[in-house]
C-alpha cells in the first residue's frame with residue numbers, strides 16, 4: 378500500500394493486543410475455551426502480525442471468514458483448529474482444503490458436498506452444524522419448523538459423527554434477549570442430540586462472542602468466539618485498551634476572515650477570524666463523510682473542531698489560539714495520544730458507527746505501523 382511518506386497511518390500496539398487477549402482469556406470460566414476471531418484481517422490490525430501474539434498465549438482455535446484469511450493464518454504459523462464463521466460456497470470450501478478449515482453446514486446440499494469431499498479423502502476435518510436458534514437468520518438452519526427438522530435429519534444422516542460442533546451466533550447481548558436466545562439454542566441443541574448419534578461429551582457446543590463473555594448472563598457454551606475484545610473496544614474499566622491509533626499531519630496553516638465559508642457546498646461559515654489547519658486525511662482514509670458536526674481531532678493538548686464537509690483527501694480544523702503548532706505536526710484522529718485521547722465512545726458518536734466497523738475500515742485504508 379502506501380510507503381513511509383504516508384499522509385495518514387494506523388499505529389498498531391501489539392503489546393496491547395497481547396494484554397487484551399490475556400485479560401479476555403482470564404474472563405473465560407473454567408472448563409470452557411477461547412477462540413480468537415481474526416476475520417476482516419484481524420479487525421484491520423493485520424493477521425500476519427496478530428497470529429504470533431495469539432500463538433504466544435497458546436490459543437488453540439481461530440475463527441476466520443475468507444479463504445485468504447485462512448491462508449494468512451496458516452502462513453503465520455498457526456496449526457491449531459481453524460473454523461469458518463459463516464456458510465461457504467463449494468468453491469470456497471474446495472479452495473480452503475489445504476488450510477484445514479472446519480466448515481459450517483446449514484443445508485443438505487452443503488452436507489452432501491462435504492460428505493463427497495470426505496469420501497474422496499480431500500476433507501480431513503470435522504464440521505459444525507450451525508443453528509439459527511439465537512435468531513440471526515443470516516445463514517444458519519432454523520429447526521423450529523417441521524421442514525427445518527426434516528433438513529436437519531438429512532444433514533445428520535449424511536454427515537453423522539463428522540459433525541464435531543454445534544453453533545449459533547447471538548444477534549443481541551441485551552440481557553433479556555441473550556437469555557431468550559441462549560434458551561432457544563439449548564432447546565435446539567438438545568433436539569439435535571435426541572435425534573442423532575452425536576454424543577454431548579464429544580461435541581463442541583459454541584455460541585457467544587465478546588459481549589457474551591463480559592455479560593452478567595451466564596450462557597451455556599463450551600467456547601467463546603471473541604474478536605472485538607482483543608482490540609480494546611469494550612470495558613476500559615477492566616483494563617482493556619484500544620490497540621490502534623489513527624494519525625495524520627498538518628499540511629497547511631492559514632488565516633481566514635470572519636464570514637468566509639469553509640469546504641464544499643459552503644456548508645460552514647466562520648463567525649470570527651480563524652486560523653485553520655488543513656490535515657492530510659479524508660474520507661478515502663476512513664475519516665467518514667458522515668462525520669458528526671461536532672467532530673474534533675487531537676492537536677497537542679487541544680481537541681480542535683473539524684469544520685465543513687469532509688473532503689476526499691483533507692479535513693479542516695479550527696486551530697485558532699492553539700500555540701506552537703506548525704506544518705508537519707502530527708494530528709490524532711483516534712487513539713490514546715501522548716496528551717489528548719480520542720477513545721471508542723467518542724469515535725462511535727463522531728462517525729455514527731461501531732468501532733469494529735471503523736477499525737476494519739481504517740486498517741485497510743491506511744498504512745500500518747507496528748509497535
Ligand SMILES: *Cc1c(COP(=O)(O)O)cnc(C)c1O
Nearest residue numbers: 414462546586587602603604605
Ligand atoms: C464476528 C463473529 C464473532 C466475534 O464477535 P465479536 O463481537 O467481535 O467478539 C463470533 N462469532 C461469529 C459467528 C462472528 O461472525
